[in-house]
Amino acid sequence: MTVAMxxxxxxxxxxxxxxxxxxxxxTIQVIVLLVFVAFLAWLLNNTAANLAAKDKDIDFSFLWxxxxxxxxxxxxxxxxxxxxxxxxxxxxxxxxxxxxLACISATVLGVTVGILRLSKNWLVARLxxxxxxxxxxxxxxxxxxxxFALFSELPKEPKDxxxxxxxxxxxxxxxxxxxxxxxxxxxxxxxxVTNRGTNVxxxxxxxxxxxxxxxxxxxxxxxxxxxxxxxxxxxVNRRIRAHAKAVQEATGVRPVTWWKSLAVIFLPTIVMLAxxxxxxxVPAFPANEAGVSKGxxxxxxxxxxxxxxxxxxxxxVYSATYIAEGVRAGILAISKGQTExxxxxxxxxxxxxxxxxxxxxxxVIIPPxxxxxxxxxxxxxxxxxxxxLDLKGTLGGITLNQTGRELxxxxxxxxxxxxxxxMISAVMNVYNNSVKLKER
Amino acid sequence: xxxSSFIRSEMLQPQIPPVSERGxxxxxxxxxxxxxxxxxxTILALVALYFALSNSLPWVLNGVWDAGSLxxxxxxxxxxxxxxxxxxxxxxxxxxxxxxxxxxxxLYWRPTLAAALLIVALAPVLYFGLRRPTTYMxxxxxxxxLLSLFGLKTDTWHIGLAAAVxxxxxxxxxxxxxxxLYVTLAFPGIGFWLLWGGxxxxxxxxxxxxxxxxxxxxxxxxxxxxxxxxxxxxxxFLSWFMDPISSVLDFFGMILxxxxxPETVASILRPxxxxxxxxxxxxxxxxxxxxxxxxxxxxxxxxxxxxxxxxFVIGVTAISASLPIGIVLALGRRSDMPLVxxxxxxxxxxxxxxxxxxxxxxxxxxxxxxxxxxxxFDLILRVIIxxxxxxxxxxxxxxRGGLAALPRGQYEAADALGLDxxxxxxxxxxxxxxxISIPGxxxxxxxxxxxxxxxxxxxxxxxxxxxxxxxxxxxxxKGIYWEPFIFVGCIFFVVCFSMSRYSMYLEQKLKxxxx
Numbered sequence: 001m002t003v004a005m006x007x008x009x010x011x012x013x014x015x016x017x018x019x020x021x022x023x024x025x026x027t028i029q030v031i032v033l034l035v036f037v038a039f040l041a042w043l044l045n046n047t048a049a050n051l052a053a054k055d056k057d058i059d060f061s062f063l064w065x066x067x068x069x070x071x072x073x074x075x076x077x078x079x080x081x082x083x084x085x086x087x088x089x090x091x092x093x094x095x096x097x098x099x100x101l102a103c104i105s106a107t108v109l110g111v112t113v114g115i116l117r118l119s120k121n122w123l124v125a126r127l128x129x130x131x132x133x134x135x136x137x138x139x140x141x142x143x144x145x146x147x148f149a150l151f152s153e154l155p156k157e158p159k160d161x162x163x164x165x166x167x168x169x170x171x172x173x174x175x176x177x178x179x180x181x182x183x184x185x186x187x188x189x190x191x192x193v194t195n196r197g198t199n200v201x202x203x204x205x206x207x208x209x210x211x212x213x214x215x216x217x218x219x220x221x222x223x224x225x226x227x228x229x230x231x232x233x234x235x236v237n238r239r240i241r242a243h244a245k246a247v248q249e250a251t252g253v254r255p256v257t258w259w260k261s262l263a264v265i266f267l268p269t270i271v272m273l274a275x276x277x278x279x280x281x282v283p284a285f286p287a288n289e290a291g292v293s294k295g296x297x298x299x300x301x302x303x304x305x306x307x308x309x310x311x312x313x314x315x316x317v318y319s320a321t322y323i324a325e326g327v328r329a330g331i332l333a334i335s336k337g338q339t340e341x342x343x344x345x346x347x348x349x350x351x352x353x354x355x356x357x358x359x360x361x362x363x364v365i366i367p368p369x370x371x372x373x374x375x376x377x378x379x380x381x382x383x384x385x386x387x388x389l390d391l392k393g394t395l396g397g398i399t400l401n402q403t404g405r406e407l408x409x410x411x412x413x414x415x416x417x418x419x420x421x422x423m424i425s426a427v428m429n430v431y432n433n434s435v436k437l438k439e440r
Numbered sequence: 441x442x443x444s445s446f447i448r449s450e451m452l453q454p455q456i457p458p459v460s461e462r463g464x465x466x467x468x469x470x471x472x473x474x475x476x477x478x479x480x481x482t483i484l485a486l487v488a489l490y491f492a493l494s495n496s497l498p499w500v501l502n503g504v505w506d507a508g509s510l511x512x513x514x515x516x517x518x519x520x521x522x523x524x525x526x527x528x529x530x531x532x533x534x535x536x537x538x539x540x541x542x543x544x545x546x547l548y549w550r551p552t553l554a555a556a557l558l559i560v561a562l563a564p565v566l567y568f569g570l571r572r573p574t575t576y577m578x579x580x581x582x583x584x585x586l587l588s589l590f591g592l593k594t595d596t597w598h599i600g601l602a603a604a605v606x607x608x609x610x611x612x613x614x615x616x617x618x619x620x621l622y623v624t625l626a627f628p629g630i631g632f633w634l635l636w637g638g639x640x641x642x643x644x645x646x647x648x649x650x651x652x653x654x655x656x657x658x659x660x661x662x663x664x665x666x667x668x669x670x671x672x673x674x675x676x677f678l679s680w681f682m683d684p685i686s687s688v689l690d691f692f693g694m695i696l697x698x699x700x701x702p703e704t705v706a707s708i709l710r711p712x713x714x715x716x717x718x719x720x721x722x723x724x725x726x727x728x729x730x731x732x733x734x735x736x737x738x739x740x741x742x743x744x745x746x747x748x749x750x751x752f753v754i755g756v757t758a759i760s761a762s763l764p765i766g767i768v769l770a771l772g773r774r775s776d777m778p779l780v781x782x783x784x785x786x787x788x789x790x791x792x793x794x795x796x797x798x799x800x801x802x803x804x805x806x807x808x809x810x811x812x813x814x815x816x817f818d819l820i821l822r823v824i825i826x827x828x829x830x831x832x833x834x835x836x837x838x839x840r841g842g843l844a845a846l847p848r849g850q851y852e853a854a855d856a857l858g859l860d861x862x863x864x865x866x867x868x869x870x871x872x873x874x875x876i877s878i879p880g881x882x883x884x885x886x887x888x889x890x891x892x893x894x895x896x897x898x899x900x901x902x903x904x905x906x907x908x909x910x911x912x913x914x915x916x917x918k919g920i921y922w923e924p925f926i927f928v929g930c931i932f933f934v935v936c937f938s939m940s941r942y943s944m945y946l947e948q949k950l951k952x953x954x955x
Contacts (some may be wrong), residue, residue: 123472
């Protein structure tokens with residue numbers, strides 16, 4: 001006869017710490033903790049010893065000292081009398097500017113290319129494949145440096161855009177038309193690409209709302225007002241669509257909304273801009289009465305440095321290939337049965353794409369898209385190769401070299417990049433969760 | 441009793457389809473002009489293609505291959521005609537700098553041999569020890585190597601040596617293809633010795649040490665369990681390569697120094713001070729072997745490395761080292777032990793959150809703060825270490841994706857079979873997870889190889905920025921800029937493109953489902 005008994009309770013033996021799976025994980029964790037703490041202590045000890053040997057300390061007060069160097073591209077006012085912290089802010093803004101623009105343009109280009117690569121058109125699909133393979137199998141640095149070389153070596157000098165005395169003398173009169181200088185501007189005579197930068201028109205307001213200063217950072221009230229009006233329009237548009245949906249649910253007929261949406265989204269903003277008196281200042285050479293240009297460079301407008309343009313273009317064409325691959329993979333991942341089911345329900349191809357395929361494909365497309373945005377942001381540091389003064393160029397470049405505080409500058413810079421990355425992934429993860437498949 | 445007036449007695453011959461439904465017209469209609477949108481796209485694409493080709497092809501094909509300088513080039517082009525355009529491919533006469541950097545010209549056979557051996561070392565991994573492809577690859581690489589050695593004007597002795605080595609390797613590949621794995625295991629030592637030169641016994645002692653550590657671990661794990669075996673192996677590793685005794689003595693000295701006078705501490709530690717010279721063992725072994733049998737090659741310093749040689753050294757080392765580290769990190773991130781998981785997550789997220797350039801600048805500026813005073817080692821080695829850590833974090837995320845994609849049943853089945861953690865990982869989980877992650881791993885590798893160009897920013901002579909600028913600094917070639925870009929870009933393209941094609945082959949080969 002057998003009797004159910006409790007398992008024998010052995011006394012705890014030391015060897016159980018190693019051989020018993022119940023305790024082993026604690027042993028391992030204790031060892032890992034010891035090794036980790038010892039490693040950290042070793043690092044800190046070395047750092048302290050090295051700092052002491054070089055007679056240095058860790059001190060961030062250099063951030064408030066005079067920077068003493070100039071930065072070409074400044075989104076907020078900055079002179080070489082400003083502090084290093086101000087230079088850091090300028091660098092951060094420059095990083096964000098090129099990163100945000102590159103994200104937008106790379107997404108547009110990438111989605112287009114990704115869809116075209118799936119096109120039934122043999123030639124277009126092949127061309128897009130060639131584009132994707134060529135651009136993503138060659139280092140980004142090459143594209144950046146190549147773009148920069150193209151911009152700074154190929155275009156004309158600013159003086160080629162001038163109207164000289166000889167041109168005026170040989171001009172036959174108004175019936176010949178206007179005088180054409182050696183080089184001509186593009187986009188209806190508004191943009192001049194020279195070897196010293198691209199001159200683009202500058203938006204100005206006749207009746208600006210003014211500027212307030214928040215902690216040294218100027219905030220343009222006109223921009224805020226325009227953005228607020230645009231945001232309000234978007235909200236009203238959402239209400240219109242929600243109403244249309246409610247009507248559709250109730251009656252089965254969806255009211256026509258497209259012209260309402262168009263009007264609501266764009267009209268208020270346009271009116272607002274008109275009230276503020278938006279006009280553009282086109283870059284041009286000042287001229288005397290005879291029409292002969294004076295000066296050495298364009299007056300007015302904004303001079304965009306080639307480092308910015310080249311970095312933006314190179315980041316766009318390079319990252320777009322990755323986004324295109326993500327889009328293609330996302331669309332291919334949706335099984336053919338979905339398309340066939342949509343056709344069986346009587347949906348037209350366009351609506352099949354927008355109502356059935358894309359919403360499902362987005363779930364596959366978004367995660368790689370997030371990591372591409374992160375990559376773009378991190379890759380802006382490559383602008384260093386063409387002297388684009390982003391965060392790496394100011395804080396991690398000139399400030400570091402001037403003050404000799406490698407440890408502080410590098411740690412601060414890593415921290416800032418880490419924060420940017422974590423912020424982007426947090427924002428995009430919220431979006432990703434909103435389109436995620438709602439499972440059981 | 442048919443009442444039909446007419447019955448066809450023979451079938452009509454089938455007619456050929458109308459013109460629009462056959463041949464090239466059908467293909468054109470279906471693939472290029474199937475609708476108004478497609479027709480517009482086709483025409484736009486044709487126009488774009490025409491512009492691109494009409495502008496670039498004459499320039500490429502009309503290039504000058506034989507000129508001493510850019511001015512010569514322009515003179516030759518001008519002599520061909522008034523508006524003749526053409527590339528100046530003659531700048532590629534500096535190809536050896538793009539490939540080898542500043543490596544001594546008479547020693548070019550060493551990196552070349554190392555590259556050939558690298559491919560042989562890869563063959564058993566790439567082709568799973570299959571006899572035919574392995575042999576063809578070894579033999580083919582051997583022939584290529586001999587041809588390029590002739591081209592590099594290597595002396596007969598070294599060509600003979602290379603021929604003998606590759607003859608032997610091809611024979612091994614044919615007879616015992618799996619044994620080539622030993623070449624793979626030994627390659628890190630051989631490659632290092634061929635590239636940097638110096639005494640052969642240094643790398644040999646390093647390899648012996650690693651072999652001993654591995655053998656000790658393999659021998660002790662079944663006997664005393666994982667933890668003790670790992671501790672023993674770590675102890676052997678430390679005493680072979682580092683100097684734990686001095687560190688321990690320093691540590692005790694520091695503790696004692698808090699309570700005792702410095703002289704007392706010194707007198708307490710004096711009897712054991714002799715132990716300080718005992719470790720590490722590795723220099724003793726290599727020094728002893730070198731004095732017994734001196735074998736050495738001419739030493740080449742790290743600052744003579746450059747061009748694609750540098751890119752490959754950094755890329756190949758970081759790729760091969762980052763895969764195992766990445767797998768361990770991924771396993772750690774999915775571990776049940778909260779502490780291990782926390783450390784792995786912290787490391788991975790930190791590294792993935794910062795740009796590679798900051799890591800490279802850490803290598804060049806900050807590492808000197810974090811390492812013991814007076815430690816000063818090679819910039820290339822420091823860069824390799826940080827690039828490896830950087831790549832490992834990315835690989836860890838890819839592998840984690842593969843691990844997460846496995847159905848839970850696989851883990852439970854492994855447990856049900858009574859396999860322990862490492863057996864389950866080795867036999868069940870990792871083979872499937874790695875198979876899923878191949879595309880991601882290979883694209884990480886491609887990214888890593890492309891990122892080797894960034895080392896130019898910390899002052900190493902990579903092919904793109906470092907060497908190109910040196911060539912441009914030459915008065916003969918000042919002002920040339922398309923051709924070096926195209927040359928460097930083409931080599932990068934070939935390497936990266938073949939990697940991505942190989943990953944597709946591997947995916948097909950390992951595919952076991954029947955979809």
